[in-house]
Amino acid sequence: MATFAAGFLARLVGAAIFGHVGDRLGRKITLQITLTLMGMATIGIALLPTYREIGEMAPIILVTFRVIQGIAVGGEWGGAVLLIGEHSTRNRRGYSSSFAQLGSPAGTLLANAVVLVTIASMSTDDFVAWGWRLPFAVGALLLAVGWYM
Known part of the structure; x- marks a missing residue:
């Protein structure tokens, strides 16, 4: 549970870091950076050596990848909402920006579906x-x- 929690706590750090980066470099490049961080950390978890192979380093590396994922999510969410709002028509900004909030639950549902198919197969x-x-x-x-995209 602590490994899971580490990713959530890291979201605060990501929001602080990438909120600043988004203001300085732009929201699009910030979104690309955070997307890359998330993807690379996720791929890293897929390729993570086992405890039997590298011992105590396996859980340490796993927590590190979870922290990177948390930082990425913290940086992605606020920037995504702002990017959508900035590119929406004036009378649709709130509606359009609300779709960023759907990303996390939609991702959770999709991830659970992939895991269910994997387990069943x-x-x-x-x-x-x-x-x-x-x-x-x-x-x-x-x-x-x-x-x-």
Whole structure:
């Protein structure tokens, strides 16, 4: 649970860092940076060596990737809302900006669907051994789609 919580606490740091970066460099480049951080950390989790392979470093690296993900989310959300609002028509800014708030629950639903399909398509032993990595590997595809967009 602490590994999960580390990502949430890091969101505060990401909001502070990337709020400033967004004001200085622009929201689009900031969004690209945070998207890349999120994608690379997610891919890193997919490729993370096991405890058996590298010992105590495995959980330390996992928490580090979770902190990077949290920083990225903290930086993405505010910038995304502002970017959408700045590019919307005057009478649709609130409505358009509300779609950024849907990102987190939609992502959670999508992630759960991918995990359910992964679990249903393999044995429990395979899932525990290597299958849990597949949903994280999908992060590579999402990173490519995000950069394309």
